[in-house]
Amino acid sequence: MACCELKAYTFSDINFTNRLDPNVQIKIGNKFSYNVKYPSDNSNNICRGELEVEVGDTGNDSKLNLKVTLVGIMAYNPSEKRELIHTESFKILYPIARAMVTTVTANAGIKPIILPNINIDDQDIYRIDGAKPI
Secondary structure: OOOEEEEEEEEEEEEEOOOOOOOOOOOOEEEEEEEOOOOOOOOOOEEEEEEEEEEEEEEEEEEEEEEEEEEEEEEEEEOOOHHHHHHHHHHHHHHHHHHHHHHHHHOOOOOOOOOOOOOOOHHHOOOOOOOOOO
């Protein structure tokens, strides 16, 4: 088994606001949040990743805003470090969320928003138990 394997996913929340006037220029900004939770009785080595992506007009997000929350259920190798499970599960879920943002905006009749690629290996990862970032 690889570090982790996607077993199932769902979008638990999709909220989209599009109140843009025609031919208005805006500046798009992105926010990301990702957490992995492990059940207390985890004899089956399953974790839950939750990725929240918010995209909107940085000047006025009440005009254009899209927020999606993607939940993924992953099987993971218990011998791997949790930081590695965190980064690898993000790499699995992020393209799914990225595709959803593009699909929703394209189907709304506006220029599709394509989120940038993210190299999570270059990001600091903090554990809730207070461990230092990797």
